[in-house]
Amino acid sequence: MLRRAPNPPLALFVEGDPLLLWRPGVAIVGSRAPTAGGRDNAAQFARCFAASGLAVVSGLASGIDAAAHEATLAAGSATVAVLGSGIDMPYPRSNARLHARIASEGAVVSEYPPGTPARREQFPSRNRIVAGLTLGTLVVEAAYRSGALITARVAAESGREVFAIPGSIHNPMARGCHRLLRDGAQLVESPDEVIAALGPLAASLAGALRTRLDAPIQCVGTTSLSGSQPAHIPDPDYNRLWNALAFDPSGMDDLVARSGLTVARVSAMLLVMELDGRVETAHGRYSRKS
Structure with missing residues (x-):
């Protein structure tokens, strides 16, 4: 913007x-x-x-x-x-x-x-x-x-x-x-x-951001039968970030440390996950949407 x-x-x-x-x-x-x-x-x-x-x-x-x-x-x-x-x-x-x-x-x-x-x-x-x-x-x-x-x-x-x-x-x-x-x-x-x-x-704007970030959002957060992880995510970075997320809120620093990704990459992917309704945020902390 x-x-x-x-x-x-x-x-x-x-x-x-x-x-x-x-x-x-x-x-x-x-x-x-x-x-x-x-x-x-x-x-x-x-x-x-x-x-x-x-x-x-x-x-x-x-x-x-x-x-x-x-x-x-x-x-x-x-x-x-x-x-x-x-x-x-x-x-x-x-x-x-x-x-x-x-x-x-x-x-x-x-x-x-x-x-x-x-x-x-x-x-x-x-x-x-x-x-x-x-x-x-x-x-x-x-x-x-x-x-x-x-x-x-x-x-x-x-x-x-x-x-x-x-x-x-x-x-x-x-x-x-x-x-x-x-x-x-x-x-x-x-x-x-x-x-x-x-x-x-x-x-x-949300649609434009999805396209700009080239993110496979239709797959993010799709759960397996066990409900423990995404069933299929083409981009391995998304899988790493999804596994770093939990239902208990985590700060940006924690997610970067757990995933091993850069702040810029984590920020971009979190945005797409949030726009797609897979992640929620409160007080600067992120969690899987229950």
Whole structure:
């Protein structure tokens, strides 16, 4: 997805599970100083997106971003945080604990090398990655000149979906959303509307990934009569990874060690297995789907 965005980064630094960057996702962005209702909406939409299998992507900022990340983790799903600093430099510092949890259970991403401090001019570039990693961007609450509108603009320029939640005409944090709606964003009042719009796109992306990875997914997870292993997997690497998987969750490092495969190879195969419904993930750990 990111390669199709305008001016994609040359490289990304990732702390956590790189597989999440391949999963169909949705960006949730908005004000750093939202209303209580805005925070509640961000959390509600994030929980529903997580339950539908969409990765929730945001920028780890205070307010809407943090609410989306926290709700996704609380739902037992993984979230991706894109930083405007190095992956080891959480910003704001008040979100350091959330940063650590996302790195452990999801993925923290940046185009800036470790050790790079946060600078104001780096955040617009961060926003383009948030938009570029996802199928669509939801703006929950935003002032008329909010940075969240940059994310929405990049999403629109990339041919991605843009959604906005309307608010009171008396709420200054709704003016950015109303501006987007006037410019053609989709008005949404429930998570189901976003999921319905992105569902066909996610299915199309999943099919493209299967083809791109040249993976024999129709065989992965097909059990023998004993139910202990796949009956037939043409690629021996898939057999090695399948044997490394168990019904008890395992982390990426454990699967790499057991299978003897590279992180890149394991990540690619896990993605295909997950898309095919053979593997499930929770808190950055993988298991055979029972």
